[in-house]
Amino acid sequence: MDKELEHQFVTNLEQNQNIVHKICRIYTNDQAAHNDLFQEISIQLWKAYPKFRGDAKFSTWMYRVALNTAITLYRKKKRGIQTIDYDSVHFRIKAEEYDGEAEKQLTLLYSAVKELNDIDKALVFLYLEDKNYKEISETLGISEVNARVKMNRVKTKLKKILNP
Template identity: 60%
Template sequence: MNKKIEVAFVNLLEENQNILHKICRLYTFDEETHKDMFQEMVIQLWKSYPTFKGNSKFSTWAYRVALNTAISLFRTKKRNVETVDWDVAVNYISYPEYDNREDEQLNRIYATVRQLNDIEKALVYLYLEDKSYVEIAETLGISEGNARVRMNRVKTKIKNRLNGGR
């Protein structure tokens, strides 16, 4: 690929890098792994760039590649569910428009989402990105009905965990 395409790709990625960061934050638990995953996403996006037609939004195309990379990347580092999640969530998300109590509640929800399994995280991520169930189902390769059912179960799971259950 020539230099011009490379420059265009880098520009697009720089503008849309939040998509990748948000996925990395969900799937990784320390800075080093975050950067590794981000880099792998960049490589995979670049590899798949010739398939990007330009008639869809770059972000729509990118989150699919990024999610596939996050789910299939071999990660050696173990998560430390009790402490690291919470600290990272607190450090990296801030909601200035909320009072402290609400801020803390949102951080707890986020920390709980990060403890879900890989597929549930993908489901939640797409939901948070305000994708329709048709799109969620299509991205995950499952039926729309099953995507809805699973999403409801995940919501219940999050609620239970926040209330101290499993």
């Protein structure tokens, strides 16, 4: 890559890195795994950047690459032996950003989202990022109607998980 392309990539990644962190939070259970996934997504973005044509916004393209990378690694990991005790997983949120009740609700939401399948997790993530159904469908490579139907089903699943 030439220096100008490298500079554009680094600038775009820095401006949109919260997208990657949020995806990492959904698909990992601890800080080490979060850091590993962040690094892997960054590498995949770097490798794919020369092919970025600009047809979509950088953030939309970034969502797609990041989600595909996370899902691929998550599926590979699921084939192995699970050694994580899910009861010991705690999400830490800065106290000044959230009150205790909001933190509790966010922890419950993340726990519920972790029970969903890969595509449903991605769908919820994009929905919580205030993406419209057109953007969601483009990012996930499904029709807009399918995105709406899936989201309604996911909402029902989450209600059942959160209110058994």
